[in-house]
Amino acid sequence: MLLNAGSVMASPQELTEQVYLPGREGSLQIEMLAAARRNGLIAYELAPELNDLLIEVAAGSPVLVLQNLALSWYPRWHYAVVIGYDLERAEIILRSGLERRQVMPLTTFEHTWKRSGYWGMLAMPPGQMPRTATESAYVASAVALEQAGHAQGAAAAYETALLRWPTNLTARIGLGNAAYATHDLQRAENAYRQATLDHPESAIAFNNLAQTLADQQRYAEALIAAHQAVSLGGAEQASARDTLKQIEIQLHASKLLPEADTSPPTKIGN
Template sequence: MTSALIQRLHTRLLSGVLFVLIVAVMQGCAYAPQVKQLQQNGWDNLSIAKAVELTDVPFFPQQKYQCGPAALATVLNYNNINVEPEELRAKVYVPKRQGSFQIEMIAATRQYGKLPYPLDPSLEDLLREVDAGNPVLVLQNLAFENMPQWHFAVVVGYDLNRSEIILRSATSKRWTTSLSNFEQTWRKSNYWALVVTDADKVPPTATVSKWLAAGLDLEKIKRYQQAQQSYRAATRNWPLQDKPWLALSNLFYKQKRYQDASAVLKQALSNIKDSAELWNNYAYLLKHEGCYQSAQQAAACALQLKADDKNIIATWQEMQQLDLSGSKSCEAIQCDR
């Protein structure tokens, strides 16, 4: 989006009937359903500060068509990545479309070793992230649905008493607008929002499935250190769920770090006894270590939990074929259901 057009939208009042029409549309409750619902429920129910502003978030004034690089530079620099918008331009700017797309913004974030976490389409989640100290990258449509003017900005604050939100946007370091007007422009992007964070720092609104998916995306581009950090963080954040432990162990297994993989599952099983998947994978690692009898016992634990699962049955059958005469003397396995 051109900086000139954004500046006009930000600083000039439209005149006559057109101005009245646009204000009526943008302030209509039907176009800000989340704001309306949160107001009806009462801001106090959010359990966040009434007003927050992250004043130390840097600011990069946008050049022509460069809202994407400027916004991404803002959140990356806040996360200790020293990069200028011009450097990011080659990574995220699409000349034919005179702009940037979400997929390029996410991919570039990973290239700099950070974890891009997409928020749920929730104003409450956005406010909670800002309250926790995380600026939020958002995509807005500052015009109409059939004549879109897409624009990336960064939410850095809010004031619930005034029903306002604060953004780094275009050439404005501190652009304030009503929550209703913001939602109306944000809604047109299906409430797209992104938190950029260190891989070992789980955002407060994160869910285990989405966090692990973000870690897997790092793993796919061979950012193994960051992937490991994200999985390890997940085991701390959700210690009684098996999926984070499985993800971390699987990563070690792919890297042929078998002892590390085994140690992860052993630690997980000390607290999670009812996961057939943990027992199943542990059986294979015990087999790899030459602990054949223990592998059979682990497979039996898995089978007790999921007797109808084809994969579990196959594992148990495979372990039954092991020649116990060649087994090492290892710790006995007890399911302790």
């Protein structure tokens, strides 16, 4: 239901295979998040606030919530999807188990929801952003989608993030990486170059730009970027050195092979 709202067609059987744990007779929260990503959607965990939940529902996004229908010392964990509410009547409308429309007093819902730590999540197509999204949480959810193997979806999510937070470094490099993964070198280069302009201190931006340029046999430009990456240092300096070395090797090979140049290889740069 939640995935269908995110315009993904998935059968209950397929989903059961992705989330059900026979030994626990239920599903874990992290597996609900992971399943949304496996189906190409952004899995966004909401802030534990009733207000945020209501904002998302009002915006038309069904929210998956975890409830403890019983008591803290005798838990009965249950997932339901919030599909509407009526503040005047103090009611919340859920799709719960096999019930298509369960109307519950808002106070009862709050009691049952509180016992799960107010846990709720959205499953959204990557081009959309939750109303209550924060910069770091949304970008992190896009990174998670990329790591789950959905480069194209992740690229759309990074684009969405950049519309709102144009200088976010993770989103900019993520966009480059997602484009690189789909062999769109031009788009990757543009993203990395923008990252070096917005964040001239980012060694990763220069390193990835260098690699992308080298892949297009533009070795002279690649070497400049690679040297910049190495000189910036940081946690990824080893990778930057490696990239530089590989580019130098490729450059020599490209010079030696086609023209059968016999002169000793010259070192470019310092």
